[in-house]
Amino acid sequence: MIERQFPITRMRRMRKDPFSRRLMREHVLTTNDLIYPMFVIEGHNRREPVKSMPDIERLSIDLLITEAQELFELGIPMIALFPVPDPETKSLDAAEAYNPDGLAQRAVRALKEAIPDMGIMTDIALDPYTTHGxxxxxxxxxxxxxxxxxxxxxxxxxxHAEAGADVVAPSDMMDGRIIEIREHLEEHGHIHTRIMAYSAKYASSYYGPFRDAVGSAGNLGAGNKHTYQMDPTNSNEALHEVAMDINEGADMVMVKPGLPYLDIVYRVKQEFQAPTFVYHVSGEYAMLKAAALNGWINEKDVVLETLLSCKRAGADGILTYYAKVVAQWLAEK
Ligand code: PBG
Structure with a gap:
């Protein structure tokens, strides 16, 4: 026999009216939670669509600044830059990665000059610069x-720090890179540069559209990243990775991809209580867009529910290609 609670407890009482539904909300998505990934290309006044990511464009630095100004005014705290350097800069030693006048470094400098109060995050990894991807x-x-x-x-x-990046984000999954980068930053006097570690980055098939966007798909060919990115079968291993990155001096940790890995986000937040981020990646964006463009889902409702679920799982913030649109939607209400 179960103990009888009904009708003393009627869960639906609190759901009956908007005022009590609003009062008991546990989680909320705001523009403060959003990080917008942006693709940058060489040239002037150039914009290129990304085929597998409708409404997302690669922008030359001048257009990037105009766009970032708008994002800043919408209240988006930070953007994450992904350079798409010209193919002839690629090499086996990836020396272009640390060229002080490289595309990423120039973009950071221009952004910091134009919008000093906007957070600028950069990707630390060599895939845009290697001939093999x-x-x-x-x-x-x-x-x-x-x-x-x-x-x-x-x-x-x-x-990147010298160019003015506020946050560097190693997305490479090498062992021990956080401590090495942290020590190197300290030695060079960049004690305030934050590190967002892609701690639990899975070898995911959801990155396909991104690799189209940065043009690394062709270089990578049939290759994969299984010897350094995490196996989707594992979750304890993610906690081990996060523990190491926090010990090595990461200020923020990240789980990637998003929706299929919210169990990992939840465990990471529960275990470490550190600033935790999740990357709602290109393939997740593409799936929602495809359904939306076909009229099969209500885009706004589904996107807001999706990002809210990241918050509910424990994420403090979300990298998402929907950041701009979401900030606009949130400003409307
Ligand atoms: C590369 C990098 C990738 C993404 C961010 N940084 C792709 C990869 O690891 O192959 C994926 C982002 C996305 O899919 O939105 N270091």
């Missing part, structure tokens, strides 16, 4: 070398 330096068998790669990542991080 891997995130690091490879040996003769194509294996990504951990320590050789870190040497380049450290220089890349310094060049």
């Amino acid at each position: 891997q995130d690091g330096i490879i040996d003769e068998n194509g294996y990504v070398l951990n320590d050789d790669t870190i040497d380049v990542l450290m220089q890349q991080a310094i060049s």
